[in-house]
Amino acid sequence: MKPITYARATDAANATAETGKDPQSRYLAGGTNILDLMKYSVENPDRLIDVSRLPMSDLSMLSNGGVLLGGMMKNSDTAAHAIIRERYPVLSEAILAGATGQIRNMASNGGNLLQRTRCHYFYDIAFKECNKRNPGSGCAALNGINRAHAVLGASEKCIATHPSDMCIALAALDAVVVTSRPNGETRRIPFTEFHLLPGNTPQIETVLERGELITGIELPPASAVPFAAKSHYLKVRDRASYAFALVSVASALQIENGVIKSARLVLGGVAHKPWRSKEAEVALVGKPANTATYKAAAEIALKGAKTYKHNAFKVPLAKQTIIRALEETASMKEVAA
Amino acid sequence: MQNGEIRYSLQPIALVIAETLEAATYAATLVKPTYFKTGSPVASIHASNAKLVEPTRPHNGELKPVLRGDAKAAFASAPVKITETYTHAMNHHNAMEMPATIAVWEADDHLTLYDTVQGVSTAQGTVAAILGLPAEKVRIVNKYLGGGFGSKGAIWAASILTALASKAVGRPLKVAVSREQYFASNGLRDEQKQIISLGATKEGKLLSIVHEKQSATSVTDDYAEANGNILNMLYACPAFETKYRVVRANIITPTFMRAPGEMPGCFAIECALDDLAYKLKIDPLEIRRINHADTDPSNGKPFSSKSLLQCYTRGAELIGWKDRPKTNRATRDGNWLVGWGISTASYPVHSNQGNARARYFLDGTLGVSSAATDLGTGTYTICTQTASETFGVPMDKVKFELGDSSLPTTAISGGSMAAGSTTAAVHAACVALMTKIKKYVVADEKSPLHGANTDDVVLKDEILSLKNDPSKSEKYSEMLQRNKQTNIEANGEGKYGASKEHSMHSFGVHYCKVKVDEALGIVRVEKWVGVHAVGRVLNEKTARSQMIGSTAMGIGNALSEQTEIDLRYARYVNANLGEYHVAVNADTPSDIVIEFIPEEDPHVGGVGAKGMGELGIVGVSAAIANAIFHATGRRLRDLPFSPDKVMA
Numbered sequence: 001m002k003p004i005t006y007a008r009a010t011d012a013a014n015a016t017a018e019t020g021k022d023p024q025s026r027y028l029a030g031g032t033n034i035l036d037l038m039k040y041s042v043e044n045p046d047r048l049i050d051v052s053r054l055p056m057s058d059l060s061m062l063s064n065g066g067v068l069l070g071g072m073m074k075n076s077d078t079a080a081h082a083i084i085r086e087r088y089p090v091l092s093e094a095i096l097a098g099a100t101g102q103i104r105n106m107a108s109n110g111g112n113l114l115q116r117t118r119c120h121y122f123y124d125i126a127f128k129e130c131n132k133r134n135p136g137s138g139c140a141a142l143n144g145i146n147r148a149h150a151v152l153g154a155s156e157k158c159i160a161t162h163p164s165d166m167c168i169a170l171a172a173l174d175a176v177v178v179t180s181r182p183n184g185e186t187r188r189i190p191f192t193e194f195h196l197l198p199g200n201t202p203q204i205e206t207v208l209e210r211g212e213l214i215t216g217i218e219l220p221p222a223s224a225v226p227f228a229a230k231s232h233y234l235k236v237r238d239r240a241s242y243a244f245a246l247v248s249v250a251s252a253l254q255i256e257n258g259v260i261k262s263a264r265l266v267l268g269g270v271a272h273k274p275w276r277s278k279e280a281e282v283a284l285v286g287k288p289a290n291t292a293t294y295k296a297a298a299e300i301a302l303k304g305a306k307t308y309k310h311n312a313f314k315v316p317l318a319k320q321t322i323i324r325a326l327e328e329t330a331s332m333k334e335v336a337a
Numbered sequence: 338m339q340n341g342e343i344r345y346s347l348q349p350i351a352l353v354i355a356e357t358l359e360a361a362t363y364a365a366t367l368v369k370p371t372y373f374k375t376g377s378p379v380a381s382i383h384a385s386n387a388k389l390v391e392p393t394r395p396h397n398g399e400l401k402p403v404l405r406g407d408a409k410a411a412f413a414s415a416p417v418k419i420t421e422t423y424t425h426a427m428n429h430h431n432a433m434e435m436p437a438t439i440a441v442w443e444a445d446d447h448l449t450l451y452d453t454v455q456g457v458s459t460a461q462g463t464v465a466a467i468l469g470l471p472a473e474k475v476r477i478v479n480k481y482l483g484g485g486f487g488s489k490g491a492i493w494a495a496s497i498l499t500a501l502a503s504k505a506v507g508r509p510l511k512v513a514v515s516r517e518q519y520f521a522s523n524g525l526r527d528e529q530k531q532i533i534s535l536g537a538t539k540e541g542k543l544l545s546i547v548h549e550k551q552s553a554t555s556v557t558d559d560y561a562e563a564n565g566n567i568l569n570m571l572y573a574c575p576a577f578e579t580k581y582r583v584v585r586a587n588i589i590t591p592t593f594m595r596a597p598g599e600m601p602g603c604f605a606i607e608c609a610l611d612d613l614a615y616k617l618k619i620d621p622l623e624i625r626r627i628n629h630a631d632t633d634p635s636n637g638k639p640f641s642s643k644s645l646l647q648c649y650t651r652g653a654e655l656i657g658w659k660d661r662p663k664t665n666r667a668t669r670d671g672n673w674l675v676g677w678g679i680s681t682a683s684y685p686v687h688s689n690q691g692n693a694r695a696r697y698f699l700d701g702t703l704g705v706s707s708a709a710t711d712l713g714t715g716t717y718t719i720c721t722q723t724a725s726e727t728f729g730v731p732m733d734k735v736k737f738e739l740g741d742s743s744l745p746t747t748a749i750s751g752g753s754m755a756a757g758s759t760t761a762a763v764h765a766a767c768v769a770l771m772t773k774i775k776k777y778v779v780a781d782e783k784s785p786l787h788g789a790n791t792d793d794v795v796l797k798d799e800i801l802s803l804k805n806d807p808s809k810s811e812k813y814s815e816m817l818q819r820n821k822q823t824n825i826e827a828n829g830e831g832k833y834g835a836s837k838e839h840s841m842h843s844f845g846v847h848y849c850k851v852k853v854d855e856a857l858g859i860v861r862v863e864k865w866v867g868v869h870a871v872g873r874v875l876n877e878k879t880a881r882s883q884m885i886g887s888t889a890m891g892i893g894n895a896l897s898e899q900t901e902i903d904l905r906y907a908r909y910v911n912a913n914l915g916e917y918h919v920a921v922n923a924d925t926p927s928d929i930v931i932e933f934i935p936e937e938d939p940h941v942g943g944v945g946a947k948g949m950g951e952l953g954i955v956g957v958s959a960a961i962a963n964a965i966f967h968a969t970g971r972r973l974r975d976l977p978f979s980p981d982k983v984m985a
């Protein structure tokens with residue numbers, strides 16, 4: 001293998017300073033994605049800075065009543081935490097719907113946000129065309145096997161999807177990504193602004209700058225997200241476990257006297273980023289919590305969908321999954337916070 | 338590597354040797370070949386440039402068209418007709434263990450290969466022939482195999498390359514195939530399409546089966562699974578026709594994969610028969626009984642044993658078949674539609690003669706050996722049991738050795754013949770050894786048993802004595818020591834599956850209960866019942882495990898397994914276990930009931946065991962398809978039944 005150097009970060013400031021300067025370095029957290037990418041020669045760093053032991057692996061309460069998830073906290077620990085299960089059930093469900101127990105035990109919250117697409121044309125360097133890997137080379141998926149690919153917000157440059165389940169839930173919870181920048185500043189990025197659509201630069205996937213370290217993820221207090229207690233994740237995949245989403249839905253509803261007061265609806269498996277449909281949310285609010293309402297919202301959420309040779313099924317599947325997810329969300333019992 | 342032609346994607350074009358796996362893997366990425374495109378690849382039977390031809394190049398020898406009666410005429414005049422097309426995605430074996438080889442040249446003309454093969458004896462012959470060595474100068478060793486499913490049945494390029502490269506560098510050499518490479522190193526199950534026509538009476542009796550199979554094969558060989566074999570014998574039908582056509586595609590040559598031919602062939606006929614049952618409003622179980630074959634219709638021979646009707650009845654009790662609603666879409670459970678399905682299963686006994694050696698030692702150890710393999714299926718266990726039982730010593734006194742081609746030759750672990758043929762050989766060797774010891778002792782002038790009739794001699798608890806006069810006895814060890822021997826040895830050759838007068842098959846039935854969420858395209862298998870008749874069950878536990886394992890593998894075939902190919906490059910796009918979806922635990926019901934109908938087969942030979950390693954996967958996808966049809970009223974004919982196809 002190509003020789004690499006390895007260093008264990010001792011604090012965030014040193015880690016960001018060093019990584020910010022060296023374009024050939026990468027952070028290593030759980031390693032479940034970066035090491036695979038290196039084995040496939042998709043990413044070829046010279047240096048790995050191991051951040052997994054930085055003291056950011058816990059959940060802590062914020063003074064406003066919200067929650068801070070450590071950037072190095074394991075996905076498994078996050079999903080199993082009583083506060084997450086009770087107040088933000090969609091997050092726990094989404095994490096548990098992803099990967100396998102073994103992978104979730106390794107995977108960190110920060111790493112999860114930055115896992116890269118599973119598009120096989122991105123992963124297999126034998127395919128010359130991939131604008132993500134090799135900007136300007138084209139997109140092999142456009143006319144290739146594109147059953148798993150995007151139907152919303154894609155561009156002719158890239159039709160890859162964002163693979164994370166956890167992120168779909170975080171987008172529904174108005175989460176905020178907290179980072180430490182190489183210049184020492186702290187940045188707070190609203191979750192839905194964190195990931196980018198492909199446009200003409202599919203190689204740029206997030207707003208992070210080189211060396212910027214994810215130190216935590218904030219979840220707002222219940223008062224700011226009154227829909228969170230009734231929130232749910234529904235994932236459709238090719239087998240019952242250990243498969244990426246064909247389509248997934250994170251949904252949240254605040255219902256009073258049978259009427260929807262506030263809502264969140266985010267789709268996974270359909271776009272280059274967690275696909276929050278604010279239009280569909282608007283269509284839900286003020287309406288009776290029933291299937292007719294959900295159907296109307298589903299139509300709105302998929303408006304403008306563009307399909308390719310093998311993925312046309314995703315449009316009806318996404319609509320049906322939205323309706324089901326909302327039905328199931330509405331029938332959830334709220335766990336008092 | 339023999340010439341510059343590249344026939345398929347992932348074909349080996351160079352071997353890089355290094356001190357470590359990491360260095361070799363990296364160095365391989367530095368090899369920069371130059372390619373010239375000579376045309377567009379053909380990668381699939383569904384490709385627009387696919388051309389169907391009759392198989393004429395080397396193949397598995399079973400692809401001749403079969404004509405029994407005038408099936409086309411019988412179909413034309415049949416009162417009830419069904420014609421349907423069934424398709425089957427390319428599948429890969431994906432055993433847990435990767436193929437790997439270690440080559441050691443003991444001398445210039447003497448090779449030992451430690452290799453992941455399903456049969457060390459057959460591998461010895463192949464390697465010797467390819468390298469031009471006498472067989473006795475090639476030794477193949479494999480003590481444990483981490484699964485094969487047919488992918489390790491033949492010798493593939495990596496083994497030979499390892500041997501040649503090891504010779505070139507003058508050192509022992511190890512080559513391990515990666516998971517991605519495994520998709521193009523050890524064959525695959527052909528992508529295929531079957532067109533099947535059933536002609537029947539209004540009462541549901543079959544009059545004609547007309548079948549054609551089209552499949553993708555390689556550009557060098559015409560291998561295709563022989564689906565027609567099972568179609569020809571499964572049901573009493575007076576007229577049958579099958580023919581094969583292949584597309585020579587830019588893929589590695591396909592090979593046997595668990596129940597090659599029987600598994601996809603059964604999928605087609607069991608679905609078609611189900612359609613016929615619904616069309617005629619006959620219970621799907623009943624139509625199978627109506628068409629039960631009392632003798633083998635393909636050759637007119639009686640079956641050596643067949644307990645299929647008992648399997649049907651017992652399985653129906655276990656699944657509660659009589660309570661199943663007659664019509665489609667009749668059972669709902671929340672968002673789920675519930676359905677029950679059935680399929681018959683059958684797999685032939687392949688005649689194969691094996692050899693074993695047995696040695697009884699001074700210390701009372703019975704050493705038994707045979708060049709069998711254990712794929713994790715329990716060959717060690719059942720051979721130890723057979724030796725213990727035949728020779729009358731406790732199991733812990735038996736030392737069974739396998740996995741080395743220098744041991745007595747026996748069958749490959751494939752075609753469900755290892756258990757039957759190896760236990761037959763072990764049995765024969767133990768019987769021969771017992772006879773030899775008895776002859777030895779009565780011939781020994783110094784023995785108290787001298788001159789006795791061998792039939793009167795008993796060997797028990799390491800003591801030789803006379804049946805009618807136990808006072809006449811001596812320790813086996815004393816007799817050996819007196820004669821300055823450490824052991825007595827005998828060889829045995831099994832006679833397995835060799836009957837010419839009988840048709841020999843294992844039979845069984847699958848019943849399942851599935852639930853289908855049509856909105857989300859999800860199928861969940863809720864319950865499985867498998868009732869089988871396999872002659873003598875050598876070990877209830879290993880037998881059950883085989884059946885559970887083949888059910889799980891069949892569920893993968895039915896619902897999710899599919900090798901996806903980019904037709905532009907004839908390149909696989911999911912050559913990894915993350916995206917080639919074998920069934921995982923969550924896809925497999927916790928409620929799996931496996932039973933065996935007690936059966937004695939006096940004709941099959943050996944200890945009376947028919948094969949069962951493959952039987953269990955035959956019909957699994959059909960039972961699921963039939964249950965989905967019962968649940969939803971929609972007939973799915975295109976494997977696998979992934980959410981996009983199930984969704985309504």
Ligand SMILES: Cc1cc2nc3c(=O)[nH]c(=O)nc-3n(C[C@H](O)[C@H](O)[C@H](O)COP(=O)(O)OP(=O)(O)OC[C@H]3O[C@@H](n4cnc5c(N)ncnc54)[C@H](O)[C@@H]3O)c2cc1C
Pocket residue numbers: 026027028029030031032033034035036051071072075097098099100103106107108109110111112113114115163164165166212213214215242243244245915
């Ligand atoms: C076979 C398989 C199946 C999977 N299935 C699913 C699935 O179904 N659903 C799902 O959601 N996920 C799935 N995953 C993906 C898994 O969730 C991610 O690999 C994991 O979350 C990544 O976390 P990590 O800590 O291991 O990241 P790493 O691999 O260590 O890092 C990933 C990237 O993030 C960067 N990085 C890591 N930490 C930080 C930080 N704190 N700040 C800035 N940059 C950082 C690294 O430099 C690297 O570029 C699967 C993975 C595998 C291997």
